[in-house]
Structure formats: structure tokens, C-alpha cells
Amino acid sequence: MKVFRYLIKRLLIALITLYIIATATFFLLALTPGDALSARVEKLPDQVTERLYEKYGLDKPVMERYLITMKGLLHGDFGESIIYEGQTVQDIIAEKGPVSARLGLQQMILGVGVGLLLGILAAVKKGKFWDYFVVVLAILLISVPNLIFALLLQMVFAARLKWFPVIGWPSAGQWFSGWKYTVLPTLAGCFGYIAAYSRLLKASMLDVMNQDYVLTAESKGLTHREVILHHVLRNSMIPIITRLPMTVAMCITGSFFIESVFSIPGLGLYYVNAVAAQDVPIVMGETVIIAALYIFVVFITDILYTIVDPRIRISGGKR
Amino acid sequence: MSDYQPASTSRILTPAESRRVDWQQLNAEKINRPVITYWQGARRWLLKNPIAVFAMILLLVLILLILIGPGLSGAEYIKINAAAKNTAPNAIYWFGTDTLGRDLWSRVWIGARLSLLIALACSAIKLVVGCAYGGIMAYFGGKVDLIMMRIIEILDSFPYLLITLLIMMVIGKNVAGLLTAMCLTSWVSTARQVRGQLMQLRESEYVQASQMLGANPAHIIIKHLLPNTVSILILDLCSSIPDYIFTEASLSFLGMGLSGDVISLGVLISDGKAKMQFYPFQLLFPAAVLCIAVLAFNMLGDGLRDALDPRTIE
Numbered sequence: 355m356k357v358f359r360y361l362i363k364r365l366l367i368a369l370i371t372l373y374i375i376a377t378a379t380f381f382l383l384a385l386t387p388g389d390a391l392s393a394r395v396e397k398l399p400d401q402v403t404e405r406l407y408e409k410y411g412l413d414k415p416v417m418e419r420y421l422i423t424m425k426g427l428l429h430g431d432f433g434e435s436i437i438y439e440g441q442t443v444q445d446i447i448a449e450k451g452p453v454s455a456r457l458g459l460q461q462m463i464l465g466v467g468v469g470l471l472l473g474i475l476a477a478v479k480k481g482k483f484w485d486y487f488v489v490v491l492a493i494l495l496i497s498v499p500n501l502i503f504a505l506l507l508q509m510v511f512a513a514r515l516k517w518f519p520v521i522g523w524p525s526a527g528q529w530f531s532g533w534k535y536t537v538l539p540t541l542a543g544c545f546g547y548i549a550a551y552s553r554l555l556k557a558s559m560l561d562v563m564n565q566d567y568v569l570t571a572e573s574k575g576l577t578h579r580e581v582i583l584h585h586v587l588r589n590s591m592i593p594i595i596t597r598l599p600m601t602v603a604m605c606i607t608g609s610f611f612i613e614s615v616f617s618i619p620g621l622g623l624y625y626v627n628a629v630a631a632q633d634v635p636i637v638m639g640e641t642v643i644i645a646a647l648y649i650f651v652v653f654i655t656d657i658l659y660t661i662v663d664p665r666i667r668i669s670g671g672k673r
Numbered sequence: 674m675s676d677y678q679p680a681s682t683s684r685i686l687t688p689a690e691s692r693r694v695d696w697q698q699l700n701a702e703k704i705n706r707p708v709i710t711y712w713q714g715a716r717r718w719l720l721k722n723p724i725a726v727f728a729m730i731l732l733l734v735l736i737l738l739i740l741i742g743p744g745l746s747g748a749e750y751i752k753i754n755a756a757a758k759n760t761a762p763n764a765i766y767w768f769g770t771d772t773l774g775r776d777l778w779s780r781v782w783i784g785a786r787l788s789l790l791i792a793l794a795c796s797a798i799k800l801v802v803g804c805a806y807g808g809i810m811a812y813f814g815g816k817v818d819l820i821m822m823r824i825i826e827i828l829d830s831f832p833y834l835l836i837t838l839l840i841m842m843v844i845g846k847n848v849a850g851l852l853t854a855m856c857l858t859s860w861v862s863t864a865r866q867v868r869g870q871l872m873q874l875r876e877s878e879y880v881q882a883s884q885m886l887g888a889n890p891a892h893i894i895i896k897h898l899l900p901n902t903v904s905i906l907i908l909d910l911c912s913s914i915p916d917y918i919f920t921e922a923s924l925s926f927l928g929m930g931l932s933g934d935v936i937s938l939g940v941l942i943s944d945g946k947a948k949m950q951f952y953p954f955q956l957l958f959p960a961a962v963l964c965i966a967v968l969a970f971n972m973l974g975d976g977l978r979d980a981l982d983p984r985t986i987e
Contacts, residue, residue, distance in 0.1 A: 367823070367826070371826070371827045371830050374827055375827075375830065375831055378831075379835075382836075382840065382842075382843050383839065385843045386843050493972060494968070497967045497968035498964050498968075499922065499963070501922065501926060502942075502963065502964060505942075505946060505949065505956060508949075509953055509956070610923075611923050611926065611927070614926070614927055625835065626838065626929065629835075629838045629839060629929075630842075630928070632842070637839075640835075641832060641835050644832045644835065645831065645832055648832060652829075
């Protein structure tokens, strides 16, 4: 029953959080000078302007708009885009989501994979050349922001050497075609993961290697390889597994900078444009959906902790 | 046996200080080695670490250049020279000139000055707010702690970049907007750390022992709570400064950061991007300065982490 009560409590907190985020977003948008239509109606006659404002409900007072928006949110209806006529948030996420998700997943698979391998290498060869190599590499990769990586890769491999297209993204068959377009953005984004995951796994493995059960395994006469694979690696995966959901969530929501550098029509770039154009329904919708995703992921992470490490109990309530 | 010296002690103490005492003169109550304070120990470890020393030298050079760099080349950073547009680096214009013929060398250092100032200001706000909030949570505990923790959890769920963009829209694309936007949610991690550390310290045996021995609260705060929290804050500072430098640059790059006549590294990178195919140096120099600054802070932070936490010393 404890678990059940815990779940209910988490759900309630999540709903309150979402409500606060939606409210904050709404009023921030309302506070912003100008509105989505002001650029468009400049040259239109007054009557048309009035009709346009009426159509999107922008003529009503702020509080009334707030109530309408909140009612819509309850039904999962975020409203229609003001900039792109007829498009709803759901349409846009269905259209842009896969683009960001593909880019993010490619970055993640490459980055996490390489990062974990380097982490194992550094832990196994502690104090030797490869250890220092990984340490230095990680600090270099962390220090160069992915925005700079993206620009440099674009400059060298696309503009100079012309190996890959400078900007763009495959339009048809979104998941597997046009790999040439995806190489540079994927590379630019994966370095951060390599650095983060190699550090995380190395620290975790060194921690596990100091445990008594590893000493026991060693003294039983198991080979070094056996101990690393079965005793150390398994137990040092806990921080990795619990970190992964957040990485996946960040992948799906897209990377603003890389999408902007390579003009990739993903969620991140779209969101920036929507904020700049004050497209209220779209910004509200995306913010709430992304926040919901984050909250869900944090919840999954907490559950994962108790599954992969039975020493942690839910009732403790501590992360 | 007496001349055996483990490697680790000989690295922080001189051989004379770390010598073993003959058992015949053994006096269990006497401390034979000189007592060094926490900070002395930390400084020793830091100076023994070549990477950290290198980072400190790098930072000093950077700060020096930020302070006096713009005057060195003799070219003014706002003077438009129509005859010298997009000049490649040469003896007069050390980093070349931009599309309006302005000296890039002095612009880069002026830009780095603003970027660093913004990062420092944000970090200061983050530390003050985080410490106050975390301190209150740890001090009062109970219901207050619970409610304040809920607020932290809600702030944590805000999509960071999205809120930053929105705030920039509301307040405007100026330094005040940037400071507000970047500080609004980032103090949360500091507050969490401070709270956790204080809670842990309060329960620790040596603090309890100190209380038992009749130490007054001021002594406990100054001698035990403060030094152990300060080390966390220094590390936090070292990791947050590069974060802020990077966030400022990225926002300016997206066109959501500083605008107008203000020069920051982000603005310069953004300007350089437009011309990168023809004049790559306009992008490379500001980008390189940004990377070096971030790298220096990261390396120093890594060195400090080892130096400030004696438990990591093996």
C-alpha cells in the first residue's frame, strides 16, 4: 500500500507542477510587449485587424484568455498556431518530433557507446597512459561547447572539404534516408555524451573495484577479465542506467544550437522561432508537453533506482 | 623499518616532516608532525597538481589580457575603418578586422570582459541565493524544509532553456534580462548542495563531539560548518562560471541574447558565423578564447575537487 500511496502523491505533485509551469508560461507571454499579430496587421485596415484579433481571442482581457487557455489544456487542446494557420501543437510535434528524435538518438547511441567504452578503458588501465588519455579527452570535450563543435565541423568538413552538405535534413523517409545530412550534427552533439558518460562510468567502476566482493572474486582466482565483466561492470551500471532516461528526454526535445547551426527543422529550432514570434498556443503546448516529459522521466528514474539497486526503498523517499 | 616511506605521505610532507618515530621514543599523545590546516593542505595538493597549476597560469594570462588586452594593439575596438574590411590577421590587426573594419583583437578582449563579468555576476547571485535558501532549509528543517523542497522540485521541472528564452523576451535583450534569465532557476542546485552538506555535517560525529565538549555555536559554525561548505561552494563556482559563459554565448548566437552595440563573446561568435566561409578567423578567434576560458575553469575545478576533498586522496 505504501507504494500505491507514493504513486498517488507523485502524481498529485506532478499535476501541481505542470499547472504552475503552464500558468508561469502564460503570464510571461502575456507580459511580453507586443503580440503575435502585431507584425501582421500593421498594413491591414482596422476592420480586418479587429476580425483577426477576434478570431484568435486576443481581444479579450488577460484573465479571460487565461481561463480559456487553461480549460483547453485540461482537454489536451492547446489551440491553433497563430503564425502557421490551421496547425495545432499535436500536428507540429508529429511533424518535427521524429526529426529531433532521430538526431538525438543517433547522438546518444554514438556518444553513450563510445563514452562507456572509454570509461571502462580508463578504469581498467587506471594510472596508465589510457587513463590519462581519457581524462584529458573528457576535459577537452566538456570544455568545447557543442555549438562551437558544430560550427567548426560545418566549416571544415562541409564548407572547406565539401564532404557533407552544409545545412539541411533528409525530408522523405525520415528515419533512415539521407545519412549524409546527419553525420555532422550527430558528431557535434555526441561529444558531450562521450565526456559525461566516460567520467561517470570510470568513477563508478573505481568505486565498485574497492568493494569487498570484488576482492573476494579476485581471491577466488577468477581472471581479471571475468571480474571486470561480471562483478565490476554489472554493479557500476547503476548510475548509468539511472542517468539514461534524462538523456533520452533531452534527445527527444532536441538541441537548440545544433538544429540552429545546421538548419534542421526540429522541435528545438521551431520552439525558438515560436517564442520569438509569440505564438502563444504553440509555446504553451510545447512547454507543457516538454515539462510533462521531464517530470515523467524523473519519476521513471526514481523507480529505476529501486529496481536496479534493491538497497534503496521507496519508503525512504530519498533520492 | 624506520626509513620506509609510503609514497603518498612523502608527496605532501617534506621527508624530514614525514619521518617515522622510533618506538623507543614513542609517546602516544604527542603529535610528531607539524599540524597543517585544511587550507594549507588544500593549497599543497593544488600546487602539486600540474594540470591545476597550468589552469591557474592560463586564467591569469586571460584575466591580464581582458584587463589590458584592448589597449595593447593600439587599434580601437569601435573605430570603423572602411579601408581595412575583413583584413586577415597581420602586424597592425593581430586578429584581423571584422566586416566593418574594426579591430578584432581588441573586440575579442572587450567581449570576453563582458562575458566573464556576466558569468561572475550570475555565479555570485547563484551562490548568495543558494546559500541563503539552503541554509534556511537546513536550519529550520521540518515543515519549512518540506515546503521549500517542493518549491525546488517545481523549479527543477521547468525546462531551463525555454524559461530562459521567455524571460529574455519579457525583460528584453539586455544585460539585466540575461542576468535574470540565467539566475532564475540555476541557484537551485547550489541550495540543494548546501542543504545536503549542512544536514550531513550537523549529524556528523565530530560536530557532535564538539558540542559535547562544550563548543559554542559560533565555534561550530566557523570551525566545522563553514570550511566544509566553502569547499563545495568553490567547486560550484568553478563549474558554474564556464556554464554561464557558454549559456550567454549560445543565447546570443540564437539571437535571443544580447543585442545592439554590446559586445560579448557570444555576439562575436554569432557575427563570425555569418562570414565563416570566407573569413574563418572572425569565428575562430572568439571561439578559441571562449574554449580556452572554459577549459581553464574546468581544469582548475578538477584540480580543486581533488585538493579540497581530502577523502579522494589515496
